[in-house]
Amino acid sequence: MRSLMLNAILRDAVLRRPRRDLVRAGNSWAVSTRLYPLAQSSRWLQSQASSGDIVPLRKQLKDEAKAKKSKRNKVKLPDAGDLFGTPISRKWELTVGLEIHAQLNTERKLFSDAFNSTIHPSNTQVAPFDFALPGSQPAFQKETLLPAIRAALALSCHIQQRSQFDRKHYFYADQPAGYQITQYYQPFATDGFIVLYEHDGIAPEDGDMVQVGIKQVQLEQDTAKTVLQPPSEALLDFNRVSHPLIEIITLPQIHQPKTAAACVKKIQKLLQAVNAVTTGMELGGLRADVNVSVRRIDMNSHSSASHLDRGQVSLGQRTEIKNLSSFKAVEDAIIAEQNRQIFVLESGGVIEGETRGWTLGASETVKLRGKEGEVDYRYMPDPDLPPLFISEDLTMTVTKTMPQLPDRTVEELVQTQGLTIKDAKTLVDLDGGERLDYFDHVCKQLTALYSDPNLSTETSGDGRVRSGVHVANWVLHEMGGLLSNSETAFSPEKVPAQDLAYICLMLETGRITRRTAKHLFGQKFHGDRRDVKTMIEQQNLHIVHLTDEQYAAMAQDLISSNPVMAEKVKKGQLGKLGYFIGQMMRKGQGKVLALKAEATLKKLLGIPMQQ
Numbered sequence: 001m002r003s004l005m006l007n008a009i010l011r012d013a014v015l016r017r018p019r020r021d022l023v024r025a026g027n028s029w030a031v032s033t034r035l036y037p038l039a040q041s042s043r044w045l046q047s048q049a050s051s052g053d054i055v056p057l058r059k060q061l062k063d064e065a066k067a068k069k070s071k072r073n074k075v076k077l078p079d080a081g082d083l084f085g086t087p088i089s090r091k092w093e094l095t096v097g098l099e100i101h102a103q104l105n106t107e108r109k110l111f112s113d114a115f116n117s118t119i120h121p122s123n124t125q126v127a128p129f130d131f132a133l134p135g136s137q138p139a140f141q142k143e144t145l146l147p148a149i150r151a152a153l154a155l156s157c158h159i160q161q162r163s164q165f166d167r168k169h170y171f172y173a174d175q176p177a178g179y180q181i182t183q184y185y186q187p188f189a190t191d192g193f194i195v196l197y198e199h200d201g202i203a204p205e206d207g208d209m210v211q212v213g214i215k216q217v218q219l220e221q222d223t224a225k226t227v228l229q230p231p232s233e234a235l236l237d238f239n240r241v242s243h244p245l246i247e248i249i250t251l252p253q254i255h256q257p258k259t260a261a262a263c264v265k266k267i268q269k270l271l272q273a274v275n276a277v278t279t280g281m282e283l284g285g286l287r288a289d290v291n292v293s294v295r296r297i298d299m300n301s302h303s304s305a306s307h308l309d310r311g312q313v314s315l316g317q318r319t320e321i322k323n324l325s326s327f328k329a330v331e332d333a334i335i336a337e338q339n340r341q342i343f344v345l346e347s348g349g350v351i352e353g354e355t356r357g358w359t360l361g362a363s364e365t366v367k368l369r370g371k372e373g374e375v376d377y378r379y380m381p382d383p384d385l386p387p388l389f390i391s392e393d394l395t396m397t398v399t400k401t402m403p404q405l406p407d408r409t410v411e412e413l414v415q416t417q418g419l420t421i422k423d424a425k426t427l428v429d430l431d432g433g434e435r436l437d438y439f440d441h442v443c444k445q446l447t448a449l450y451s452d453p454n455l456s457t458e459t460s461g462d463g464r465v466r467s468g469v470h471v472a473n474w475v476l477h478e479m480g481g482l483l484s485n486s487e488t489a490f491s492p493e494k495v496p497a498q499d500l501a502y503i504c505l506m507l508e509t510g511r512i513t514r515r516t517a518k519h520l521f522g523q524k525f526h527g528d529r530r531d532v533k534t535m536i537e538q539q540n541l542h543i544v545h546l547t548d549e550q551y552a553a554m555a556q557d558l559i560s561s562n563p564v565m566a567e568k569v570k571k572g573q574l575g576k577l578g579y580f581i582g583q584m585m586r587k588g589q590g591k592v593l594a595l596k597a598e599a600t601l602k603k604l605l606g607i608p609m610q611q
Contacts, residue, residue: 092294092345094338095315096260097252099289100267101245102277103222104147110221110244111138111181111385118278122237130241132176137384140165144219144244145390148188149398151246151276152217154405155267157192159395165219165385169378174224174236182247183218184379188388190216194250195407196259199421200266203256212263213251219388220245246276252291252315257334261327264288269429273406281326288330292337293318294345316341317351321358321365333358337365409436417443417468426476431490438492439475443468445501470504474521482525495524502532510593516541544591551584551592551600558583559604570605577601 109116112127128136152159164186167179192214196202202210222243227235248267254260268286271277279285293316319341321333336358341351353371406428413424427436446467483490503520506512512520520532520541528535536542546554558580559566569576577598584597602609 091297092338092342093297094255094257094334095252095293095295095318096254096257096334097291097318098248098250098254098260098263099291099320100248100250100264101287101289102151102248102268102271103279103285104144104151104244104246105275105278106141106144106147106244108141108143109242110144110219111140111242113139113141114242116243116278117239120239122235122239125239126241130176130238132178138181138382140385140388141244145188145388146398147274147276148217148219148244148246149390149395150274150402151248151271152189152192153395153399153402154270154274154276155189155192155194155214155217155248157189157214157217159189159390160186161392162186162387162389163188164387165382166379167382169380170376172223173234174226174241176224176238176241180221180223181382181385182220185381186387187216187218188390189218190214192217194263194266194270196262196266197407199410199425201258201262203258205256206259210254210259212253215249215251218247218249220247252293252318257331257338260290260334261331264330265327269406272432274403284325288324290321290324290330290334290337291318292321292334292341293351294338294341296345316345317353319351319353319365320355320371322355322368324358326360329358329360332360333365336363340365413468417472419468419472423472423476427472430476434492435475435490438490438497439471441492441497442471442475442500442504445498446471446504449501449505467504467508470508471500474500474504478518478521479525482522486525495521499524499532506532506536510545511543512536512541513543543593545593546588546591548600551596552604554584554587554592555580555597555600555604559601566605570607574607577607 106116108114109127109130112129114127114130115125117125129138149159163183165181166184168182168184169179171178194212194214196206196210196212198208222240222245225237225240227237229235250263254263264281264286268277268280271286272280277285281287295314295316319337321337324330324333337356344351355368355371356365357368358365406425409428410421410424413419413427414421417424419427427439430436450467479490479495482494488494500521503512503517507514507517516536520535523535524532530538562580565576565579569580580601581594581597584601585592585594588597599609601607
């Protein structure tokens with residue numbers, strides 16, 4: 001009996017398992033709301049020295065070996081960016097693969113009916129299986145599959161009709177079962193891709209477009225949250241255990257740090273667009289691991305990176321940088337690791353397969369541990385979970401209900417509304433899609449106003465109406481400036497869509513000046529509850545149009561007063577025509593239309609209208 005007790009004590013000391021306090025409440029179990037302290041590590045099966053001066057011989061030998069190795073390999077690495085882009089770095093080809101972990105937007109956990117929660121007190125949303133209590137078993141929650149399928153379809157993946165769950169064994173306090181349930185051998189989605197364009201922020205070296213293959217998307221459970229308590233204590237919150245995750249694994253087809261960061265950013269945007277994830281990197285809902293390797297480029301060879309992408313037999317030894325939590329961290333960590341590997345190889349050293357860490361603002365990556373392999377994790381099919389079957393009908397139903405993806409929306413805005421790619425992408429990205437919805441609502445309201453003959457009979461001087469571009473300018477730039485100055489968040493109620501549409505109509509049909517339009521927009525933004533039509537009438541803001549004779553008299557007066565400049569305009573210096581237009585608008589006090597003034601001046605100066 002004494003031997004069994006000793007073995008149990010030693011086992012608990014090694015695993016440093018957290019305490020579990022369950023309280024019986026009727027027919028259910030409640031979990032204590034406190035965080036569980038992670039016991040301090042200590043050497044076991046080793047005599048405790050009676051004096052601080054006595055060091056065990058085994059420890060002395062190990063310390064001496066470490067000191068010799070450190071002295072032999074101690075070299076000063078260049079700062080991040082010192083080698084990047086230099087002739088030395090151009091002799092080496094960088095290859096990057098990504099592993100992105102994203103928390104799915106679900107109500108329940110992956111293998112228990114406990115609620116997913118980030119707002120409840122610590123350790124209050126925990127089922128017996130989340131605590132790995134003896135006898136508890138996983139129960140797959142089917143509803144967690146829907147956001148996972150949406151994510152995979154957004155990445156153009158093929159949904160497998162049969163997949164299975166595997167156990168990935170490792171011992172750490174935040175994983176109470178001693179293994180993580182994942183999909184190593186048969187993931188539920190494979191063979192996808194993502195296309196990155198120049199406007200997505202890829203590196204100039206990659207040209208206009210890069211396609212990155214998605215090897216697989218797999219379901220897996222999250223671990224407990226570790227809360228560090230300086231100087232040496234850590235607490236565990238088990239609310240996060242079994243939160244549903246997807247792991248997205250790309251092929252090693254990225255060759256620029258900036259493109260890698262752009263890829264992570266676009267994947268996040270895609271997952272958010274299809275409502276597959278809770279939050280992004282900025283709030284900890286998405287984390288990235290990067291696998292980095294370099295290989296010397298054979299200047300005499302005509303082989304391209306695409307050959308490596310298929311065969312991958314010539315890639316260098318890779319290292320993995322774990323838990324990067326921002327797009328900048330992804331780019332900077334890759335640059336630093338590329339520098340380190342090139343420096344080591346140029347110095348005659350060898351790159352070891354290992355897991356490394358990165359701190360934002362650092363110039364080097366830091367070794368965390370040797371790289372585990374398939375054998376180290378002892379993967380095996382989970383005997384408590386049956387295979388996962390996904391029918392074609394379910395996949396087709398999810399496909400039909402998928403929202404439009406951002407790339408398609410940007411394309412439509414450019415083609416149908418005349419927006420620039422930059423403005424279209426900004427509209428899609430801002431405020432989680434709310435700004436785009438507001439833009440669409442304003443455009444629909446403006447279209448309805450133009451169909452009313454009582455409102456749209458008058459048009460601007462040349463009859464041109466560019467509603468989409470005009471509305472985008474108000475929604476992005478004018479609204480953005482007011483939001484920035486007032487330090488408030490966007491809300492469509494700031495300037496109701498029907499009011500902005502009426503302002504655009506009045507401006508485009510030449511009934512108010514742009515200065516008046518900005519004045520009205522500002523009044524509405526700051527809380528004026530009157531409708532725009534009433535505001536225009538009460539403040540007498542309508543333009544009183546001048547006759548053609550009045551335009552001609554004003555223009556002739558300016559030409560006569562500035563004969564030298566007028567002569568330069570006649571000789572082709574059309575840029576100076578803007579001076580005359582500005583002067584006419586200033587003298588007209590809001591009654592002069594710029595296009596009408598330009599046409600009148602060109603006629604008097606003998607300049608063709610086409611110029």
